[in-house]
Amino acid sequence: AQSVAQPEDQVNVAEGNPLTVKCTYSVSGNPYLFWYVQYPNRGLQFLLKYITGDNLVKGSYGFEAEFNKSQTSFHLKKPSALVSDSALYFCAVRDRSGGSYIPTFGRGTSLIVHP
Amino acid sequence: NAGVTQTPKFQVLKTGQSMTLQCAQDMNHEYMSWYRQDPGMGLRLIHYSVGAGITDQGEVPNGYNVSRSTTEDFPLRLLSAAPSQTSVYFCATLAGGGTYNEQFFGPGTRLTVL
Numbered sequence: 001a002q003s004v005a006q007p008e009d010q011v012n013v014a015e016g017n018p019l020t021v022k023c024t025y026s027v028s029g030n031p032y033l034f035w036y037v038q039y040p041n042r043g044l045q046f047l048l049k050y051i052t053g054d055n056l057v058k059g060s061y062g063f064e065a066e067f068n069k070s071q072t073s074f075h076l077k078k079p080s081a082l083v084s085d086s087a088l089y090f091c092a093v094r095d096r097s098g099g100s101y102i103p104t105f106g107r108g109t110s111l112i113v114h115p
Numbered sequence: 116n117a118g119v120t121q122t123p124k125f126q127v128l129k130t131g132q133s134m135t136l137q138c139a140q141d142m143n144h145e146y147m148s149w150y151r152q153d154p155g156m157g158l159r160l161i162h163y164s165v166g167a168g169i170t171d172q173g174e175v176p177n178g179y180n181v182s183r184s185t186t187e188d189f190p191l192r193l194l195s196a197a198p199s200q201t202s203v204y205f206c207a208t209l210a211g212g213g214t215y216n217e218q219f220f221g222p223g224t225r226l227t228v229l
Contacts, residue, residue: 009155032215043119043205043220044158051215090158094215101146101165101209102173103218107157 002027002095006106013081014114021076021109023091033074034092034103035065044090050074061085081113116141119221121206127227128196136191136224138206144219145211147189148173149181151202152223158205164189165211196228 003026013019025031032051036044048059055067065076076089088110094103122137138147148163160173164183178200180192193200203225207218 034217036218036220041223043222044207044218045220046217049215049217100163101211101216102148102160102163104160105150105158107155 002031002093002104004091004093004104004106006089006091006109008109009107010110010112012112012114015083016080019078019081019085019111019113021089021091021111023074023076023106024072025074025091025093026072027093027095027097029095029097031074032094032096032103033065033067034094035059035063035074035076036090036092036105037061038088038090038108040087047076047089081111083113083115086111086113118142119206119208119219121204121221121224123224124222125225127229128193129229130196130198132196134193134196136193136204136206136226138189138191138221139187140189140206140208140219141187142208142210142219143186144208145186146209147183148207148209148218149179149189149191150205150207151175151200152205153202161191161204193226198228200226201228202226 034049035047050067058064091106092103119140149161150158162181164170206221209218210216
């Protein structure tokens, strides 16, 4: 079975400060990991993914995520937050050894960037 | 390319009514899926399809029906709407060539059941 946890319902950060949105996962084998963003009244948009190799993955809009196998985590980060980054962020995991191509999503974390 | 399209954008139903949520894609992706999004619950998988003629149940399939007669279309049918089905519904596609591919989501359908 595969599962993902986003321990924070909401993250507040001031504009210009670094931000982190946390994600931990559980899979039987090795994971594929994804981050998506959802702006108000829109569908989800892909941000970045970890497949293999370098543990630091860079994605769209200046976001990056760090894969940590020992801590089973894949936290989303950005060095300097913008007000326009305010949105709902979803982490997703897929077990590489699993039969289904469909990933499992976390419950989402609302990021609020204050001016 | 339009990507993933969903119709209608909004719908209000009365309890017991039936309706079909439409999803279409023009990317020739093999995999399609339906999710519902509820506050505090994240995205929950309803049904999915790995190709034309093949469908399977997800986490919350009760009260919903799907079929996949073509690669392009994956409609979701509510057989007898209930207030518990009030939600935002998203259709998503996935290219099947690589198991690590990301999904593409439609804009969603906001459904209210009275």
